[in-house]
Amino acid sequence: xxxxxxxxxxxxxxxxxxxxxxxxxxxxxxxxxxxxxxxxxxxxxxxxxxxxxxxxxxxxxxxxxxxxxxxxxxxxxxxxxxxxxxxxxxxxxxxxxxxxxxxxxxxxxxxxxxxxxxxxxxxxxxxxxxxxxxxxxxxxxxxxxxxxxxxxxxxxxxxxxxxxxxxxxxxxxxxxxxxxxxxxxxx
Numbered sequence: 001x002x003x004x005x006x007x008x009x010x011x012x013x014x015x016x017x018x019x020x021x022x023x024x025x026x027x028x029x030x031x032x033x034x035x036x037x038x039x040x041x042x043x044x045x046x047x048x049x050x051x052x053x054x055x056x057x058x059x060x061x062x063x064x065x066x067x068x069x070x071x072x073x074x075x076x077x078x079x080x081x082x083x084x085x086x087x088x089x090x091x092x093x094x095x096x097x098x099x100x101x102x103x104x105x106x107x108x109x110x111x112x113x114x115x116x117x118x119x120x121x122x123x124x125x126x127x128x129x130x131x132x133x134x135x136x137x138x139x140x141x142x143x144x145x146x147x148x149x150x151x152x153x154x155x156x157x158x159x160x161x162x163x164x165x166x167x168x169x170x171x172x173x174x175x176x177x178x179x180x181x182x183x184x185x186x187x
Contacts, residue, residue, distance in 0.1 A: 004040075004049075011044025018051075020162075025051070028081040030158025031063055034185065036165045054165060055180055060085050061133035062182035066161055068123040069137070069144065069184075073153035076110040082126050083108075097121055116149040123149075135168045136181030160187040 004013040021037040022030075038052040053059060064085035067078055074082070083093045083104070090108070094101040097118055106112035114122070123144060131139045166183040169176050 006042035006045060006047055006049065008047045009042060009045040011042040013040050013049055014043050015040050021051075023051075026063070027060070027084070028063055028067070028158070028161075029077055030160050032160070032162045032187070033059075034162055034164040036163070036182075055182065058133055058135075058180070059163070059182050061130040062137050062163055062184070063161065064126050064130050065134040065137045065139060066163065066184040067159070068126045069139065070159055070161070071147055071150075072155075072159045073150045074107075074114055074119055074122070075153055075156075075158070076108045077158070079104070079114060079122070080108040082122060086126065086129055093122075096125065113152060116151055119149045120145070120147070123147075134182065135170065135179065136166050136183035162187045 005011065006013060015038050017035055018033075018037045018039050019035060021033040021039075026033065033053070036054060038054075040049040040052070041047065042049065064082050067074075067082070083090070086093070088096070090104040091101040094104045097104075099118065103112070107114045124141070127139045127141060127144055131137070162185050163182045164185055166181055167178045168181040169178050
């Protein structure tokens with residue numbers, strides 16, 4: 001069996017774990033994946049052939065749950081990411097939140113900020129719907145509901161969020177088993 005080769009220069013391909021991976025492919029600005037992403041690259045020219053994310057479904061849920069736990073105003077990109085993580089289109093999310101789909105569109109395009117009570121409802125919806133898929137992110141629902149949501153986002157930069165892989169012990173049918181999960185860590 002022959003070794004994989006670079007399409008650019010014919011050099012040998014190798015793999016490495018990226019210490020801090022931040023890329024638009026994650027779906028939300030400001031998210032960094034620490035020591036979790038495998039990159040296949042050419043040892044001769046450095047061209048990246050492919051990138052592999054472990055547990056992508058769990059990653060999406062973990063990013064969403066970790067983001068709603070942060071006490072910074074949700075920006076348009078945050079709301080779009082949360083909606084997609086929930087698996088809804090704009091009309092479905094609008095119906096769940098009691099607003100019009102045009103309103104969701106204005107939030108996502110940063111033309112109108114989401115109102116604090118509606119933002120709190122969206123945060124609770126994300127936590128309830130996605131926390132099971134993100135077992136490495138602990139959610140205190142009482143704390144989440146008591147959080148004061150800012151009316152305005154003071155800093156336009158993306159809210160930093162760093163995640164890494166971990167193991168979580170789950171109890172199922174009187175047995176314990178260790179599963180792979182994502183956890184938020186200090187930036």
